[in-house]
Amino acid sequence: MIKTFTPDDLIRYMYHETTDAEKAAIEQALVTDTDFAHEYRQLKTLMSSLETVKEEPSQKSVDAILAYSKSINLHSVPK
Amino acid sequence: MNNLTASDSQLMSLYRNGNEAAFEQIVKRHKSKVFTTIYLIVKDRYIAEDLLQDTFIKVVNTVKSGRYNEEGKFLPWVLRIAHNLAIDHFRKAKRYPTIVMEDGSHVFNTLSFADESAETEQIRKEVHHKLRKLIQDLPDAQKEVLIMRHYMKMSFQEIADVTQVSINTALGRMRYALINLRKSMEKYNIAYDKNLYP
Structure with a gap:
């Protein structure tokens, strides 16, 4: 019997949340089902785009964090 | 060490x-x-x-x-x-809404890439800026799941627990977030370009 996968299955696969058996079955489907493979490529492209949305804080903020840490002595912060 | x-x-x-x-x-x-x-x-x-x-x-x-x-x-x-x-x-x-005057375009994206032309850099900044705006404009529930899963690296089960919904609901919200993002990218002609993002 050919297992039909849902878009949610594909999302779980993309985020490495499938079981080993599901992963193997999905990878088999990606070889044999062109529509499913197309959906996979589109999703992968989108996720690659999401990876580009990375922001960097200013060095000033980082310096302020490190200076704060150095100004506080171990166990001097009230619990 | x-x-x-x-x-x-x-x-x-x-x-x-x-x-x-x-x-x-x-x-x-x-x-x-x-x-x-x-x-x-x-x-x-x-x-x-x-x-x-x-x-x-x-x-x-x-x-x-x-x-x-x-x-x-x-x-x-x-x-x-x-x-x-x-x-x-x-x-x-x-x-307590406040009015924020913010251009900010000059400080977006401080990642540095070697050997990029000024034009390529400018296109990359624009795509980056538009995509971030699309994420920010997603419905709150969808944006929350997208941020938690993609940027915070929480599992769908953890997201479901934190947001007090079923894992299927969390997955569904993620699916709609991705669908909406894809539609918006097509609508606004925001292309993923492998030359920009290898």
Whole structure:
């Protein structure tokens, strides 16, 4: 019997949340089902785009964090 | 031990014993993820900078008062703090709306790429800016799942637990977030270009 996968299955696969058996079955489907493979490529492209949305804080903020840490002595912060 | 290759757990262990260089390394390692998570929620670079500092101040206070629990993983913990602070701010801002004059385009995207032409750099900045705007404009429930799964690296089960919905609902929200993003990218002709993002 050919297992039909849902878009949610594909999302779980993309985020490495499938079981080993599901992963193997999905990878088999990606070889044999062109529509499913197309959906996979589109999703992968989108996720690659999401990876580009990375922001960097200013060095000033980082310096302020490190200076704060150095100004506080171990166990001097009230619990 | 080399701080560059040390695990988060090893760095935090060193920091608990007063090693400030270990803390510096862990801040450098995770500052972008923490800042991106906050920025996508609050939509304001200057507020995000403040909340980033607040997040790490909580980390410092927790560690230096001896309350840091080594059993948990550092990154999910610090991202949870950042997320909670950003949501708190967002809720307060909704109650007390303020007008923020912000251009900010000159400070977007400080990632540096070698050997890029000025034109390529400009296109990349524009795509980056538009995509971030599309994420920020998603419905709150969808944006929340997208940020938690993609940027905070929480599992769908963890997201379901935190947001008090079923895992299928969390997955469904993620699916709609991705569908909506894809539609918007097509609508506004925001292309993914492998030459820009290999």
